[in-house]
Amino acid sequence: MSRHDVFERLRAWDEGGAIPNGHTLPWLRATAADRLVLAFVRMGGESSPWGIAIGRPDAPPEFFTCAEPRNADLHAAFVLAAADALLRHVEHPSLLPDDERLMLLAMEAPLRARVRLRQLWVPGPSHLDMLHFLDFRYTHANTGEPKVVRRLQAFGRACGWLFRESTRPGQVRVFDATARLRRAYTFPAEPARQSHLGYLLAWLVPGRTRDERLADAREREGLPVSVTMSPAYERAVLEPLVTRYNAARDDAPAQAAVAREIHDALVPELRRRWELTAQAMSILDADTRESNPHLDAVIDLGSAECFHEYWKNEAKGLDPSLSDEQRRYLVHDPETDYAPARAARRYFAHLHAAELAAGELVHGDATLAEQSLDAGNGFRGTIRAVEREAIAGKKSGPILWTIECSADDSLRLREETSVCLVGARKRIGRIRSLVTVGAVRTVVLQMTDGLTRRALPDVPEAADVAAHVGTTVTFLEQAAAGFTQMKIFRVGHTDGPGAWLTHAAPLPEPSPPVRIQANLLELVKSLQ
Amino acid sequence: MPQTHLAEGRNQVLTALLEHVERADALLVLKAPPGSGKTFVTTRAVALAMHRKRRVAVAAQTNAQADDFCRRMAAEFPRIPVHRWASAQRGALQLGDSVTWITRTADLPAGPCVVVATSAKWAVADLDAHDPFDVLFIDEAWQMCWADFMLLGTVAPRFVLVGDPGQIAPVVPIDVSRWQTSRRPPHVPAPEVILRDRTLPVRVIELPVSTRLPHDTCAMVQSFYDFAFESWSAPGERRVLLPPAATAHPVDDALALLTTGSVALMTLATPPGGPPMEEDVALAQAAAEVVRRLLDRQARVVTEEGETTLRPEDIGVSATHRVMNTRITDALGALAPKVRVDTPERWQGLERKVMVAVHPLSGVTQPTPFDLSTGRSA
Incomplete structure (x- = not known):
């Protein structure tokens, strides 16, 4: 925890409830049509869902359950029933007419616009894990009618992509409601308690005292919100029903009746999880804070990821001329990025996403900027000198800014680090030197970008002495997002001379045998 | 030899x-x-x-x-x-x-x-x-x-x-x-x-x-490697010589250990209010004090090449966080330009005759998360 976090948590305790964290929210509000709320429950000890609640936030959810989740056929039928809503949400190409699908595949932009603000909300991290389990179970489904198998596989792949997307830094597509509440507010509670969605929501109820909220929160945390239900409830209510269901295997009407009872017993559990998620979403929507104004690049990256990492391959996979082997290469392995080049590409993509989110959002939220400053990722000070460095043989050398800061402030940056000016982020400088004498830290910056009015029309030129000397400025570390993005593309080059090692290309021809000179040490010495 | x-x-x-x-x-x-x-x-x-x-x-x-x-x-x-x-x-x-x-x-x-x-x-x-x-x-x-x-x-x-x-x-x-x-x-x-x-x-x-x-340092780090290596110097060959001090100083006991071996451990008690979070000003000052005292006492260094007087350029300081290093640099005052202070990864490949390592452990041999969060030593 940083000092800021400690201070804010104590302040929240003092105020008796959750307090806003930051001046903005790092995501956009979407319409109900762009949102889907999803919640799971599972049988104790099983990795697949027992029930699914799914639906848009402006309508009651649909509930799907499976009387006996250990029966693979029953489970597949239950998942198949729930699959449509999720596949519609991700605009699965199999649900589109052929001409529209081909147009979207060719043009990219319309599909990206369509999915730009699509959001999937789940109650918490265990529900995200369930997406991964479904990916494992159904992406490689291979038994049953071909049409059913294809739909199950598509569902598995959609779950897999959403799970993977949920791990991409800064993403605004898959929302863990508990984590988003923690991001938006500071709660007066220890971290372990803040993992419970109901507990958090109790701290957000308006018009109550701290003691009332605390009592409510403690009561709510007694009800499970993860995919696992209360063992007592499973033992007392569900286990006898499942036993009866299995015992009635030769009596279809009786079995159907017990299945309905199991459904009725699971629905309240599903409903509570779904409604808590919808409630968290409503509270965040009603928050008076604006969304971060620098979200565009983050959202654009998300829609590009959707197209290139999911939709494009799904659409290509529908081409009837493809063989099973060709189609196999379009499917992502549920376990990992199997091919090394793909793993490296995704690694750089995640690094790029992290750099982009951090680098963009900090300029749209004063609190983030202050937190970054507090963490030592920048400095604030007064410009004492603006001058051009004299270089022999050159008309004009680089512009140097000398800035004096307090030596009491934290600083992680060191020489050679690039920093950008808060308020005019295209103005970039590189730290030439850092010298502390007494209580004053002097930073000399070599200004490298955004120097002229042409680059930054609204601020004085970097070389304007009169405009800058004496003013207070804040610089934060400049994220190198563009550089990492370049690596994403370059790591796919498989035709270099060393590709035999880096990209598993065929081994090169061995070098012809050479006669090794008797004393190489002496030879090298003679070269000195 | x-x-x-x-x-x-x-x-x-x-x-x-x-x-x-x-x-x-x-x-x-x-x-x-x-x-x-x-x-x-x-x-x-x-x-x-x-x-x-x-x-x-x-x-x-x-x-x-x-x-x-x-x-x-x-x-x-x-x-x-x-x-x-x-x-x-x-x-x-x-x-x-x-x-x-x-x-x-x-x-x-x-x-x-x-x-x-x-x-x-x-x-x-x-x-x-x-x-x-x-x-x-x-x-x-x-x-x-x-x-x-x-x-x-x-x-x-x-x-x-x-x-x-x-x-x-x-x-x-x-x-x-x-x-x-x-x-x-x-x-x-x-x-x-x-x-x-x-x-x-x-x-x-x-x-x-x-x-x-x-x-002895070679022996200490050997466990981090999957192959054996030895030190060029013989046991006890490298050490620091300290002329007698005119006045006593709190760090002298720790420095005395350097006259017989290459590693000395000095601990600093956790203050009553608990450990500082990332920047520990007292610890930074203690690290700077070690440097200053070595120089004030005109320490000499013995290596295979002979005996030389220790200069500020021969000393390095390392702490795991850059903000902490900034504090140490501040504490070094006028010595700061000559004594390099940096994080361990930036020290890799570099060498000094004497290194002061600011370590977040409290000297326990089997550290637990508890020790890591509460201990500090220089």
Whole structure:
């Protein structure tokens, strides 16, 4: 925890409830049509869902359950029933007419616009894990009618992509409601308690005292919100029903009746999880804070990821001329990025996403900027000198800014680090030197970008002495997002001379045998 | 007397490396403990490759390392021309008479040459218009993750990776659980990925002697390595001599330990209000006080080369957080420009006669999360 976090948590305790964290929210509000709320429950000890609640936030959810989740056929039928809503949400190409699908595949932009603000909300991290389990179970489904198998596989792949997307830094597509509440507010509670969605929501109820909220929160945390239900409830209510269901295997009407009872017993559990998620979403929507104004690049990256990492391959996979082997290469392995080049590409993509989110959002939220400053990722000070460095043989050398800061402030940056000016982020400088004498830290910056009015029309030129000397400025570390993005593309080059090692290309021809000179040490010495 | 009998082992490793270069084999990994002469052997291998009319590329992990490599080449092989390929935004440095500073891809030389650049520079360079290099030497290879290494496949068909397997792995600021089961995990140091793959035609050699670490320090760090190495210095050969102090000082007891061995531990009690969070001003002042006291008492250092007076430039300070290092620099006051203060990963490959390491442990031998959060010692 940083000092800021400690201070804010104590302040929240003092105020008796959750307090806003930051001046903005790092995501956009979407319409109900762009949102889907999803919640799971599972049988104790099983990795697949027992029930699914799914639906848009402006309508009651649909509930799907499976009387006996250990029966693979029953489970597949239950998942198949729930699959449509999720596949519609991700605009699965199999649900589109052929001409529209081909147009979207060719043009990219319309599909990206369509999915730009699509959001999937789940109650918490265990529900995200369930997406991964479904990916494992159904992406490689291979038994049953071909049409059913294809739909199950598509569902598995959609779950897999959403799970993977949920791990991409800064993403605004898959929302863990508990984590988003923690991001938006500071709660007066220890971290372990803040993992419970109901507990958090109790701290957000308006018009109550701290003691009332605390009592409510403690009561709510007694009800499970993860995919696992209360063992007592499973033992007392569900286990006898499942036993009866299995015992009635030769009596279809009786079995159907017990299945309905199991459904009725699971629905309240599903409903509570779904409604808590919808409630968290409503509270965040009603928050008076604006969304971060620098979200565009983050959202654009998300829609590009959707197209290139999911939709494009799904659409290509529908081409009837493809063989099973060709189609196999379009499917992502549920376990990992199997091919090394793909793993490296995704690694750089995640690094790029992290750099982009951090680098963009900090300029749209004063609190983030202050937190970054507090963490030592920048400095604030007064410009004492603006001058051009004299270089022999050159008309004009680089512009140097000398800035004096307090030596009491934290600083992680060191020489050679690039920093950008808060308020005019295209103005970039590189730290030439850092010298502390007494209580004053002097930073000399070599200004490298955004120097002229042409680059930054609204601020004085970097070389304007009169405009800058004496003013207070804040610089934060400049994220190198563009550089990492370049690596994403370059790591796919498989035709270099060393590709035999880096990209598993065929081994090169061995070098012809050479006669090794008797004393190489002496030879090298003679070269000195 | 230094353990001169160990020189034979080092020469054998150097010969093996030179033979590898001579045969133009595909892949070699050289494991080297701290101060074992990585740069010494690499410069010789580069010189031999150039002598054999090869196009040689050298990748360092930082600009400072690349500059240092060029300086070493210029000093030890002044007749071999070296090109330092750097960003246009960096001002040209004078690295030696035989070193040419270039910033444009078009300025890369044709024919036999030695070109030194950072891995990042090689990674994004478009070399299509140039003849491929024959061999790529990668310095401090354990500081480079596999994903970054993959980008160097466009540079050359043969690779020599040189590094210290005990060094800190590359810092990865994102969650990497997705790639834990990958065949070639992108976040893992490149040499480790190569050595895990039994199908690759890789030769591994190990430098057996550390000239940097004293005898007892070698023994202390040995457990972090999967191969044995020894110290060039004999037991007790390196020590600090302290003239008698006119007045007593709280750090004198700790400094006295340096007169008989190479490691002294000084602890600082956790204050009543609990440990500071990231910046510990009292600890920073204690570290600075150790430096100041060594200099005030005019300490002398004994090594295999003889006895010398300790200067501020001979002392380094290391703490794990940059903000803490800033505090230590502040506490050093006028000494700050001469006493280098940096994080452990930036100290890798550098050496000083005396190092003050600010450590977050409280001296426990089996640290738990509790110890890590509450203890502090210098």
